[in-house]
Amino acid sequence: MNSVWLLFLPACFALNLVPGPNNLLSLNNAACHGLRLACLAAFGRLLAFAGMIALAASGLALVLQTSASLFLAIKLFGGLYLLWLAVQLWRAPAQSLEAGLPIQRANLWALARQEFLLAAGNPKAILIFTAFLPQFVDPRLPAGQQFALLGGTFLVLELVAVALYSLAGLHLGRLLAGQRARRLFNRCCAVLLGGAGLGLLLSRRPA
Structure with missing residues (x-):
């Protein structure tokens, strides 16, 4: 499990850093309301993601334990999804900050609710927890414990990503929002x- 977890870390952190709507919201919140409020509001996002992880763990544990072919299908689908996401991110137009989400008033509950709703309604987030996490679960070991470790790691790294985007919004502001910087950042995440x-598609699958 240790070697799988080490493979999981960089792939997971790349997903956490993808400049999606929630990360852009943290950037905007920090720029407008400060670092503390932006980080606290992001716990709404973490709550939504924790619920998705729990649902994925309860629903896919039986699949992993009873069907090797379905496990392989999920693994292949997840690897191809990562490649598709990389291509889309590489080709994505670099939008400026003005094209982002509208800012709510400086109220922690309102901002946390917006974070929660954005995360819960994001189809890419649902795909991550149903196709990405199961690839790193060894069917020979208890699935619940592995989902707990991988899901907990994802949430911790998500909080790190929140802090980085909030700091960027606080200190870099317009520099990070520029098209050239956004394009470079998108392509680094795409790589x-x-x-x-590719690593997941070429790796040996557990028996």
Whole structure:
């Protein structure tokens, strides 16, 4: 499990750093309301992700234990999804900050609720927990414990990503929001995701 977890770390962190709507919201919140409020509001996002992880663990544990072919299908689908996401991220137009999400008033509950709703309604997040996490679960070992470790790692790294985006919004502001910087950042994440996808597709599957 240790070697699988070490493979999981960079791939997971690349997903955490993808400049999606929640990360852009943290950037905006920090720029407008400060670092503390932006980080606290992000716990709404973590709550939504924790619920998705629990649902994925309870629903896919039986699949992993009873069907090797379905496990392989999920693994292949997840690897191909990573490659597709890398290509989309590489080709994505670099939007400026003005094209982002509207800012709510400086109320922690309102901002946390917006984080929760954005995360819960994001189809890419659902795909991550149903196709990405199961690839790193060894069917020979208890699935619940592995989902807990991988899911907990994802949430911790997500909180790190929140802090980084909030700091960027607080200190870099317009520099990070520029098209050239966004394009470079998108392509760096695309390279990490593409490498992780190829590594998973070429890796030996557990018997």
